[in-house]
Amino acid sequence: MRLLTVLSLAFYVGFCAPVYAQVKLLPQQNRWTIQPDGSINWKLDKRLPHTDHIEMSGEKVSMWVEYGVDSVGKSTINRTIVFPTFRMLPDATRSHISFSFTDNDLPRFYINNRLLKTNLAKSGKSGDLSYKITDITQKGVMTVNAESGTPVLAQIQRKFYPSVKEPMAFEKFVFTNVTDKDVTFSMEYLRKEIRTDSVRSKGKQHSIVTGTVGAGSKVVAPGKSVTFTVYYMATDNPSQSLNINPDAEETARMKRVASLMDKLQLVTPDKILNTTFDFAKIRATESIYKTKGGYMHGPGGLAYYAAIWANDQAEYVNPFFAFLGDNVGNQSAMNAYRWFAKYMNPDYKPIPSSIVAEGDAVWKGAGDRGDQAMIAYGASRYALTYGSIDSAKVLWPLIEWCLEYSHRKLNAEGVVNSDADELENRFPAGKANLSTNSLYYDALRSATMLGKLLNKPASQTNTYTKQADDLKANMEKYFGANVEGFDTYKYYETNTTLRAWICMPLTVGIFDRKKGTIDALFSPRLWTADGLATEAGKITFWDRSTLYALRGVFAAGETEKAMDFLKYYSQRRLLGEHVPYAVEAYPEGNQRHLSAESGLYCRIYTEGLFGMRPTGFNTFDCTPRLPKDWNEMALNKINAFGNEFDLSIQRAGSNQLKVTINQAGKKTKTYLIKDGATCKVVL
Numbered sequence: 001m002r003l004l005t006v007l008s009l010a011f012y013v014g015f016c017a018p019v020y021a022q023v024k025l026l027p028q029q030n031r032w033t034i035q036p037d038g039s040i041n042w043k044l045d046k047r048l049p050h051t052d053h054i055e056m057s058g059e060k061v062s063m064w065v066e067y068g069v070d071s072v073g074k075s076t077i078n079r080t081i082v083f084p085t086f087r088m089l090p091d092a093t094r095s096h097i098s099f100s101f102t103d104n105d106l107p108r109f110y111i112n113n114r115l116l117k118t119n120l121a122k123s124g125k126s127g128d129l130s131y132k133i134t135d136i137t138q139k140g141v142m143t144v145n146a147e148s149g150t151p152v153l154a155q156i157q158r159k160f161y162p163s164v165k166e167p168m169a170f171e172k173f174v175f176t177n178v179t180d181k182d183v184t185f186s187m188e189y190l191r192k193e194i195r196t197d198s199v200r201s202k203g204k205q206h207s208i209v210t211g212t213v214g215a216g217s218k219v220v221a222p223g224k225s226v227t228f229t230v231y232y233m234a235t236d237n238p239s240q241s242l243n244i245n246p247d248a249e250e251t252a253r254m255k256r257v258a259s260l261m262d263k264l265q266l267v268t269p270d271k272i273l274n275t276t277f278d279f280a281k282i283r284a285t286e287s288i289y290k291t292k293g294g295y296m297h298g299p300g301g302l303a304y305y306a307a308i309w310a311n312d313q314a315e316y317v318n319p320f321f322a323f324l325g326d327n328v329g330n331q332s333a334m335n336a337y338r339w340f341a342k343y344m345n346p347d348y349k350p351i352p353s354s355i356v357a358e359g360d361a362v363w364k365g366a367g368d369r370g371d372q373a374m375i376a377y378g379a380s381r382y383a384l385t386y387g388s389i390d391s392a393k394v395l396w397p398l399i400e401w402c403l404e405y406s407h408r409k410l411n412a413e414g415v416v417n418s419d420a421d422e423l424e425n426r427f428p429a430g431k432a433n434l435s436t437n438s439l440y441y442d443a444l445r446s447a448t449m450l451g452k453l454l455n456k457p458a459s460q461t462n463t464y465t466k467q468a469d470d471l472k473a474n475m476e477k478y479f480g481a482n483v484e485g486f487d488t489y490k491y492y493e494t495n496t497t498l499r500a501w502i503c504m505p506l507t508v509g510i511f512d513r514k515k516g517t518i519d520a521l522f523s524p525r526l527w528t529a530d531g532l533a534t535e536a537g538k539i540t541f542w543d544r545s546t547l548y549a550l551r552g553v554f555a556a557g558e559t560e561k562a563m564d565f566l567k568y569y570s571q572r573r574l575l576g577e578h579v580p581y582a583v584e585a586y587p588e589g590n591q592r593h594l595s596a597e598s599g600l601y602c603r604i605y606t607e608g609l610f611g612m613r614p615t616g617f618n619t620f621d622c623t624p625r626l627p628k629d630w631n632e633m634a635l636n637k638i639n640a641f642g643n644e645f646d647l648s649i650q651r652a653g654s655n656q657l658k659v660t661i662n663q664a665g666k667k668t669k670t671y672l673i674k675d676g677a678t679c680k681v682v683l
Contacts (some may be wrong), residue, residue: 016612018530022522022561025568030575032138034275038261039139040580046168051076052578054142054285055300055593058253060085060167060233060330062300065142065160066505073121075133078102079160083167083234084305087202091361093354096305097196097234099208106230107190107212109173111153112183112480123150131156138256138580139249140282150613154185161324164252165290168233170237173244187228193238207238213246260285264324265636266605269549276570276580277605280598281324283581284317287595288332293339293359295332301584301592307356308336309608311422314378315439316544317599322385322614323606324542325639334391337379341398348405351375353424355503367419370436376402377439380446381600384614387642389453392617396454398448406440407467415438421501423542426588427534430492434479438504444468445508449615473511480513484525484536488530498525498536506552509613514556521549523562530586531569542585548598555609556677559625567603610635610647611616611678618642622659622671623678624649643683675678 002015014233024415033042051068053284060235062082069075082098089095095250109116111129118131137143144158177183180289191211198205213229216474220226265279279423290677291306297310298305308314309510321329325391339359352362353371381400383392409416411432416438421429431434440613446463450463481490484498498520513675525536531546533539546569553562605614611623612634618641632647646662652672659671659679671679 006438021524021583022519023524024566026607028568028571028576029162030571032575032579034271036573037139038275039137039328040275040279040574041135041137043074043135049074050182050577053590054138054580055302056140056142056162056169056285057286057289058164058166058169058237059164060165061162061169061231061287062287062304063160063162063169063304063573067136067142067144069133071133074119075146076103076119076130077167078343079171079232081169081208081232082300082302082305083208084205084592085291085358086167086206086234086236087197087198087306088358089202091202091357093356093363094303095202095357097206097208098302099194099232101210101232102157105192105210106171107188107215108226109175109188110184110186110217111148111175113186116148118518123676127471129153132228137144140277140286147178153183154178155200156518159250161250161253164256165247166249166299167235168231168244168249170246171230171232172250173228173230173294174225175228177220177222180222182219182221184217184219185226185228186217187212187215190230195238200395204236204667205234209233209238211244213244219321234628248305252518256286257282260324260326262528263326263637263639264289264602264606265634267634267635267636269630270567272567272571272574276574277579277602278305280601281509282598283593283603284320284597285324285326285329285597287327291308291358291515294335295328296358297329297332297336297595298624299584299594301589301594303589304356304594307354308339309354310340310351310369310374312594312596315374316378317624319381319385320380320599320602320606321636322382323602323612323640325637325644332381334394335387337382337395339377340375341401344398344401348408350400350405351402368558369422369424370416370418370433370439372402372405373416373418373436373439373443375399376406376443377448380443380450381614384446384616385620385640385641387617389617392450392454394440396450396456399450402465403447404441405444406436406443412480414470415478416471419427423534426496427540428492429500430494433492433501434475434476434489435501435504437475437479438508438510440509441468441471441475442508444471446614458663475505475510478511482516485518486523488513488520488522489517496660498523499550500526500532500534500542503532503545503552504548508554509549509555512554514558518553518556518558518561521553522565527565530572540587543582543597544584545598547597547604550645551600551604551608554604554625555611555623557625562608562625563627600646605635606638610649612647614641616641616678618683621678621682622647622681623676624657626651626657626675641683645683 012388024656038510049070058092063503064080066078081098103516125132133146146156152551159172162169175185194208196206220228242298318333321333350368352364384396406564415432448464458485479489517594583591584594613621632650648660650658652658
């Protein structure tokens with residue numbers, strides 16, 4: 001598969017489309033289909049070759065699988081196993097150990113004493129048996145179904161999954177006899193150990209062990225099956241006797257996935273949106289690593305593990321965890337903020353952008369990226385949404401310090417200066433950028449509410465209110481501009497081309513330039529086949545800006561536009577050529593599935609479609625955006641504001657909506673509002 005990355009003229013209204021024209025979203029051809037159990041399935045057809053990759057993670061391991069089938073049906077599977085807490089020296093972001101394995105590293109398999117060749121599409125003249133993939137299924141476990149022999153002797157089910165708790169990943173083979181006679185299946189015994197350089201190994205010398213469970217031969221009756229397993233593990237004690245139970249590990253993995261499906265359930269008339277949301281919960285939450293520094297949510301992507309970032313964790317995914325109600329997710333969120341708080345200082349030198357190597361090192365290579373605004377924004381929203389006064393008290397000093405830091409960075413025009421933004425100088429951001437200032441503005445608003453709940457002096461909360469009002473006015477003066485014919489924002493002072501991050505004010509309740517901004521976002525200048533281009537005229541895209549933009553357009557009340565593009569984006573990411581999660585970027589990283597982006601996807605719904613804006617420990621503003629062709633939608637089992645509750649929105653007449661709050665053991669609350677209005681919910 002070649003991932004689509006260039007601007008396609010056919011994608012737009014026409015070759016000479018005027019700058020104000022909205023792009024036309026053309027129909028997409030799905031490669032995958034949604035199954036009754038909520039999984040997605042790719043049934044191989046003639047659209048070959050095709051390749052893709054997916055990442056699956058547990059607390060001590062991450063398993064990256066690249067898979068593909070060429071034009072004649074020959075398959076290739078490569079897997080890279082990452083062990084975040086087994087590290088090398090010197091300490092750095094990428095000092096974890098990882099190893100890659102191809103099918104040539106597997107033990108040999110035999111069917112009736114004939115060698116099975118997983119890279120052979122048709123049985124060979126030598127007598128070797130073919131291996132032909134028929135379909136692949138994804139939902140927390142990657143299942144590859146294949147058949148072997150001509151005529152077919154066996155169906156082969158192959159499962160890939162990580163351990164939930166251990167530094168171990170598995171590849172299970174289930175051979176089923178589909179003939180009317182007994183068939184003998186065999187797997188050779190394998191145990192291979194690789195030891196890292198003892199001088200460079202951190203702590204102890206590390207071993208990567210590849211081994212087998214169930215090796216040997218077994219005669220299988222017609223219709224019956226036999227299971228063999230290959231495991232990949234890291235250990236500092238390779239001689240230690242281990243009881244490896246692949247079945248129990250698979251069960252634990254599926255229970256972990258099921259627990260996430262049970263929380264924060266999206267119910268809409270659109271199956272694709274519901275399923276994409278479910279998958280996003282998996283990726284956003286599985287990528288949490290149990291390190292010596294506590295639970296650390298890591299982006300993944302073969303690069304970022306056992307570490308935290310001010311944008312990915314503090315800003316993007318932690319506010320989502322406050323809605324989800326997953327215990328490990330909330331532990332990782334609080335742990336991240338505690339780690340950043342350790343770097344507060346009386347001289348107001350910037351907190352590092354990233355704390356890496358399980359907390360033993362930091363990265364600040366791009367200087368101040370606006371990290372303090374990111375942290376204050378995420379921590380204040382998290383504190384309000386999570387609904388615990390004790391947690392809020394822990395977070396308050398960090399929020400307070402970050403706000404003061406940002407205030408000290410105000411320039412003569414009254415906006416915040418920073419060295420870069422979250423793209424770390426990949427694209428110009430000037431001395432002051434719109435993203436940092438939008439985050440700082442929202443953090444001031446949240447801190448005002450939070451400070452009152454914590455009984456902080458009125459003088460302090462009133463100051464935050466005034467600072468927010470002043471900043472909003474100064475942002476309009478400094479960034480407000482006509483750019484390429486759109487009344488929107490310049491991203492920095494001398495910016496003259498449209499940028500994706502002009503969406504940021506919409507996400508923080510600044511709608512003064514919403515029409516020009518939304519027109520620009522959905523124009524051929526910015527919208528590409530894969531979402532928003534980072535800069536007009538460039539092929540580079542980062543999903544994070546598209547995800548922010550979709551949330552912001554919903555918040556601005558342009559529901560039908562937002563829904564059209566959300567449906568297009570969700571279908572592409574879930575059922576298209578590269579599935580099943582939101583991605584980081586292209587060309588950088590080959591569209592790896594970094595995990596915090598999936599948290600941003602879920603926030604399109606919590607904060608955009610359902611319009612939930614935290615205002616207190618048990619209160620929130622709700623501004624629902626029910627699409628015109630839907631009669632109802634719901635978010636069930638929300639775990640936020642100190643409660644578990646269901647939130648449903650129903651149409652109640654031509655211009656009214658009924659907002660219903662259901663809590664177990666409590667009286668149902670109903671609010672009747674005009675379509676587009678806000679109701680203040682008290683739990």
